[in-house]
Amino acid sequence: MTKPISSIRRDWVAKTLAGLLLGLVLALAGSGLFVHFASGIGSSVRVQLAMWLVMPVWLGVLGGSYFFHSGARAWLWLGAAAILLVGALASVRLL
């Protein structure tokens, strides 16, 4: 399966926004899951660790977002991941 190289679109704005916005959603949802599952850690430290967790995830997603073939795909995949993660967080918090 070899696509022509030109199939990779630059889409700077769309990819950057996807990385920034959906990256933040993913990072916050991820930190929420951490807070939920790391209940063995004292609350003060847990809250601090959860805050520290956001940046690496956020910046990692932002940095990786230019690997998508197009801006639309970036939004699609990251959006799907965000829905999954937020859904997972909502369900563990409700259950």
Place this chain on the structure above:
Amino acid sequence: MRTEFIRIYKSVHTWTGILSGLALFIAFYAGALTVFKEEIVRWAAPPAAIAATDLAQAHELIARTLAEHPEAARDFKLHLQPAEHLPAPMSWSIKPPDADEHDSLAGRHYLATLDAAGLPAVSETQPSQLGELIDILHRVVGLPFDNDPNRWLMGVIAVLYALALISGVIVLLPSLVKDLFALRVGKNLKRMWLDAHNVVGFISLPFHVVFALTAAVFAFHDGLYALQDHLLYDGRIKEMLRPVGGAKPQARSFDPATMLPPAELVARVQAVVPDFVPDTLQYLQATGPRPVVRVWGHDPQAISPRAPGGFAVVDPYGGRLLSTDYLPGKQDAASTTVSSFFALHFATFGGTPVRWMYFLLGLAGAWLFYSGNLLWIESRRRKQRAENAAPEQRRDFRLLGALTIGTCLGCISGISFAIVAAKGLHGRVDDLNAWLWYVYYACFFAAIGWAFNRGAARAAVDLLWLSAGATLAIPLSSLLALLWPALGLWVNLSTASLGVDVTALLGSLALAWMARETARRARIGPQDSVWSDTQMRNRDTVS
């Protein structure tokens, strides 16, 4: 990996680098000096009789001072190792209620010691802002105020920096083995600079990852906490963050005279952590309903939780150890993890060798951003030459070259001049702390103006000599103070202070060497370079 992606990430690297490079240069150069902030302040501190702390007398000092100045009881410190910048054992500050939490110098500051008759001698003091100047330049990309908008700007720079790191690694990865261990010194200067940029960048990558992440967190943590409070904690974050370890003190009467002597408090902490070296006792609400003492210090065997070190919380009346949550070596695994983020940024682990390592890595980082900008100019220069046989360089390359030279060397010489001014202007101007800022910015902007006026190649030589001279003035002022005491200068002879002199001397030699090499390159280097004198001469004859 597809070459197309490499090309995309090369653009990301170029643009994030160009946008953040100069700000990061200032952050790293000033940051490297911030590692030795206290030593620099001690170097500049005016001569004063340093009253050594006699722990046997400290109890009396505290009780008598608080009797005369009850307002100090809210928050005062007992310094176990007084130094040039803190010549008395006891100190406190009265802050205006609206002072920024990061502004450690706001308000009025007092020192207390016991005089010969055993009575408290209290004097108001004006701490030097020299250390804060360097630290603030480091924290908010060379701006003069450490406030929210400037911290957010620093945060944006940190995000760009993180992107530049990620993209730089992606670009380098496919040819890593081939390029990393090859420093091709030779005719192709651009190749050599690129090799050097790659090897410095890649080898110090862990250090840079730490800084990109911690800087972004320091800039945005308030916002992130607020978001998480709203989304995850239902507005209860304040109570969740409150430390649990807070056993109530037992005493009923809070008369400072009945507090345990400081030597006893120190002994109680050292019984738990023998390696811990206490340097400051911070008394909080000494006469209030919840009096505590934080015994601050360092443990060379453990990581320190925060920038000034770590502390144990002790009940000053009963002597019970109330909390070890922030005590180096006594934290649980999760707290140690959080502390390690701070320690990795502030170099508060491993003692002096690690601080020197951070100093050198910080300077290497500054060089990384400087060389990044030069590479941008050099790579575009070559393209230019292919299209055009008579290479008058494009205007934006000349301007970026001048801006790079002016900003970087303006920052170096400005900080050196500010350090010298802290000594040279002492007692000669009314508001020395304001003058330090005037000196720094006058030099910084003059350097940028000079670089635009003279062009990058010539200005680089001039400004490197200026930086070398300004830095040499630091040890020179000490030498002058020794030779001609009548000048009113002084020299502090502690190891810390003399270390500043020696380091500045070495730094000025390095800068002078760079000035000579740059001048040589301007004369005999490739003539189509922005670093060639010829470019300038061509323009002079045209205009």
